[in-house]
Amino acid sequence: MPINAIIFALIAVVVVAFLSQAIRVLREYERGVVFTLGRFTGVKGPGFIILIPVVQQMVRVDLRTFVEDVPSQDVISRDNVSVKVNAVIYFRVVDPEKAIIRVENFAGATSQLAQTTLRSVLGKHELDEMLAERDKLNSDIREILDAQTDEWGIKVANVEIKHVDIDESMIRAIAKQAEAERIRRARIINAEGEQQAAQKLVEAAAELSRQPQAIQLRYLASLQDIAGDRSSTIVFPFPVELGRTLFGGAAPRTGS
16 A cells, blocks of 8 residues: 555544544533633534533533432421422523533432421421422422532522321321311311301390291290191190280170
8 A cells, every 4th residue: 555545544533533533512501610630611503513622521411401310218297297208300501611610410419408308497397298299399309409519510490399208196186186176177167057046046036036926926826836747736825915916905705
């Protein structure tokens, strides 16, 4: 093989290697953190980028939202109930420079921080609050994480508590407590109903006492209701006041 062909082939190999090291193409959701001789020199992308081989290096950073599943954590609530809680966090990189320079692994660091924050926040609340106020707890955890990861160039978009697992014995105790609460409420409602009914009866009696004719009409209405039942014989007294009303105020004569 001629010397010129060998030289040409070597030059071609060098050029190809140079281009493969120098040319980078970043997608729309990617950014490149560029270091020149080990020093940070800028953030590039998206699109076509040319680097100086050996002198410059680039680290790709994905700007899309990461979904990280927080492993189940053992939490003791403020009322001393042991539960297992797991959650999911949504976060993204908003500052590629900080995400690469200020923390070794921003995804792993955010996940570890989410675990400790989850235990810390939920441990300050009672079990009933964990079950009934998840939206508030999610918001509290998100705010804490967002504030602490801001130095890493991370934006925590959302935190969702997925499951709160309770021991079987505690589930039975909660069921008994709920049943007792339902019975208490039912008794209160019945007592309030009886109180309101008694109040209405007092008001009705006061109104009837001011109108004697109304009492007689109520008496006749009661007789009509009783007469509807033909299965029994009913003996009832005839009030003198009703007789006076019917006979125009004249008292019935008993004899000569």
